[in-house]
Amino acid sequence: MTDDNWWRGSVTYQVYPRSFMDSDGDGVGDIKGITQKLDHIASLGVDAVWLSPVFTSPMLDMGYDVSDYTDIDPVYGTLSDFDDMVARAHELGLKVIVDQVISHASDQHPFFQNSRMSRDSDKSDWFIWADPKSDGTPPTNWMSLFGGVAWEWEPRRRQYYFHNFAKGQPDWNFWNPEVQDYMLGVMKFWLDRGVDGFRLDTVNYYFHDKKLRDNPADYVNHEHPPHKPYDYQYQLFSKSQPENVAWLERIRALLDQYDARTTVGEVGDNHKAIELMGEYTTGKRLHMAYSFDMLGPDFSPKHFRGTINRFFHGAPDGWPCWAFSNHDVPRHTTRFLDHGPDSEAVSIVSAALLLSFRGSVCLYQGEELGQIETEMLYEELTDVQGLAYWPDEKGRDGCRTPMVWEQGAPFGGFSTVKPWLPVKEPQLARAVDTETAQRVMQFYREMIKVRATTPALKTGTMTFLDMPDPVLTFTRDDDVICAFNLSKGTVAIDLPCPCDTLISRSASVDKTHVTLGPSGFLVAQKI
Structure with a gap:
C-alpha cells in the first residue's frame, strides 16, 4: 500500500x-x-x-x-x-x-451566494463574471454543454456569470x-x-x-x-x-x-x-x-x-x-x-x-x-x-x-x-x-x-503488428503477444513465433497458426 x-x-x-x-x-x-x-x-x-x-x-x-x-x-x-x-x-x-x-461548484455554494450579491463582496472575483455587451447580450458566444448560452444574468451585479455546464454550476475563477x-x-x-x-x-x-x-x-x-x-x-x-x-x-x-x-x-x-x-x-x-x-x-x-x-x-x-x-x-x-x-x-x-x-x-x-x-x-x-x-x-x-x-x-x-x-x-x-x-x-x-502477474502486460511497451481487419494484434515488451478478433465471423492468422497460451477464448492454436472464432482472442507468452 x-x-x-x-x-x-x-x-x-x-x-x-x-x-x-x-x-x-x-x-x-x-x-x-x-x-x-x-x-x-x-x-x-x-x-x-x-x-x-x-x-x-x-x-x-x-x-x-x-x-x-x-x-x-x-x-x-x-x-x-x-x-x-x-x-x-x-x-x-x-x-x-x-x-x-x-x-x-453548485450555485448553492456559500462562496457563490456571497459572490453574486455584489461586486464588492469578499468573494466577488472567485467566479467568472463579465459585463454584458452594449446591447445587453452575453459577453461571448460561448455555449453550455447542457444547452443554451454559457452565461447567466445576475441582476444584483448587472453582470453575467459563466457556466460550462448547467446554470446551477457556476465556474470557479482559477485566474484568482x-x-x-x-x-x-x-x-x-x-x-x-x-x-x-x-x-x-x-x-x-x-x-x-x-x-x-x-x-x-x-x-x-x-x-x-x-x-x-x-x-x-x-x-x-x-x-x-x-x-x-x-x-x-x-x-x-x-x-x-x-x-x-x-x-x-x-x-x-x-x-x-x-x-x-x-x-x-x-x-x-x-x-x-x-x-x-x-x-x-x-x-x-x-x-x-x-x-x-x-x-x-x-x-x-x-x-x-x-x-x-x-x-x-x-x-x-x-x-x-x-x-x-x-x-x-x-x-x-x-x-x-x-x-x-x-x-x-x-x-x-x-x-x-x-x-x-x-x-x-x-x-x-x-x-x-x-x-x-x-x-x-x-x-x-x-x-x-x-x-x-x-x-x-x-x-x-x-x-x-x-x-x-x-x-x-x-x-x-x-x-x-x-x-x-x-x-x-x-x-x-x-x-x-x-x-x-505478467509484468509485460502491466507496464511493458506496446507494439502493433500488421494484421488485416478485423484482427487487432500487438506485443507487450516483445514478450507477450495479444490477438483479438473484433467481429462475429471466424478468422485465421499466423503469429510471428510459437507461444504458450496465458488466457484465451474461442481460439485454436496450431504452432504459429491461430484460428479465432467470433469475438475470439489469444493472450500468450512467446516461447
Whole structure:
C-alpha cells in the first residue's frame, strides 16, 4: 500500500454511489452500502476503487454540483461513514480515489451566494463574471454543454456569470490565486483523511481565456448538424487554456508531499483530447489522464491502434488510463454489440482487450457482470443532459441504473423500496447471482490476475503488428503477444513465433497458426 508507483498499470473499479447499494431503505445508494459490498470489488483483484461525488450537493447534476467540498451529503451518510469505508477498503488492500469536481461548484455554494450579491463582496472575483455587451447580450458566444448560452444574468451585479455546464454550476475563477489555494486546501482535507488520490473532473476546464474572445465555428460536424449547440463551436477559448499546466503542477506538488497518492484527470475535448492527455501527464503534473476517445461506438482495430499510438507518440513519458464505460456514456456491451455474436462474448472480448492495453485501466460498476444499457422512458429520466436533449440524446441515466445483486429479490437486492432509477428485466437477467454474470465475472478475475502477474502486460511497451481487419494484434515488451478478433465471423492468422497460451477464448492454436472464432482472442507468452 506504500508503493509510490502502484497506479502505473493499475486497475480501478468505479462506483456510482447512488446506484451501488442502498443500506438504509430510501431508494438511493449510500456509503454504508458501498462498505457492505467492498468484498465484491476486492474479489475481482483490482487495485483501487473510485467513488463518484459523495459531497454535499443539491443534486442538480447528481453530485457534480458541490455546495460543500468538505462534508458528505446526508443522502450518502456522514464523514464517519466515509472514514469507516476507507478503513475497510484499506483492510482489503484497495486504494480509495474520490472525485474532485473543482472546475465548477453548485450555485448553492456559500462562496457563490456571497459572490453574486455584489461586486464588492469578499468573494466577488472567485467566479467568472463579465459585463454584458452594449446591447445587453452575453459577453461571448460561448455555449453550455447542457444547452443554451454559457452565461447567466445576475441582476444584483448587472453582470453575467459563466457556466460550462448547467446554470446551477457556476465556474470557479482559477485566474484568482485564492481560488487555487482554496482548492488545494480541499484536497489536503481529503488526503489527511486517508484517501489515496483524486479523479479530477473536467480537468481541462479550469481556465478560460482572460480576453473573453469568441469561440470559432467548428465545421467538422456540420454535414450532419449536431443536436447540441455546444458542438457547433470549437472551444478554443472557453477551456483547454495553456495556463492550466501550471495549476496541475501545483496539484502534483501537494500530492507529492504524501506517500503513494495519485491523480487521474478527465479530459473532454473534441479536437485534441489525446494530445492534452499527454501534455497533462508528462513531467510533474497528473499521474494519469483519460478522454472519451474509447468511450464511443468505434470498435475497430484502426481506432484502437490509432488512439494508443497517438498518445505514446506525443507523450512517450506520459501515462493514460483507458476505459470503455463510465457514468457518462452508454454501457460498452451495448455500444459494441453488433461486433460479436452475443452480449456475453462481447463483454468478455472487451475485457480482455482493455486489460491488455498499455496504461492503467478503469472498470465501471456492473461491467464485470456483462451489464447492458437500460432503455429509459422520458418520464423516468433524472439527468439534466437527457432532459435537455431528448429524444436525440437519451442522457446518462441508462448507464446509472442500480447494481443488481440478486435476480429474485425485490429491486434486484439493491434496495427494499423503489429505487431512484428503475431496475428492469434485462438488468435483472445479469444480476450478480446469475450464471451469465458469474461467467463474465469469473473471466474478469482471471484476466485481471493474468495482467497483475505478467509484468509485460502491466507496464511493458506496446507494439502493433500488421494484421488485416478485423484482427487487432500487438506485443507487450516483445514478450507477450495479444490477438483479438473484433467481429462475429471466424478468422485465421499466423503469429510471428510459437507461444504458450496465458488466457484465451474461442481460439485454436496450431504452432504459429491461430484460428479465432467470433469475438475470439489469444493472450500468450512467446516461447
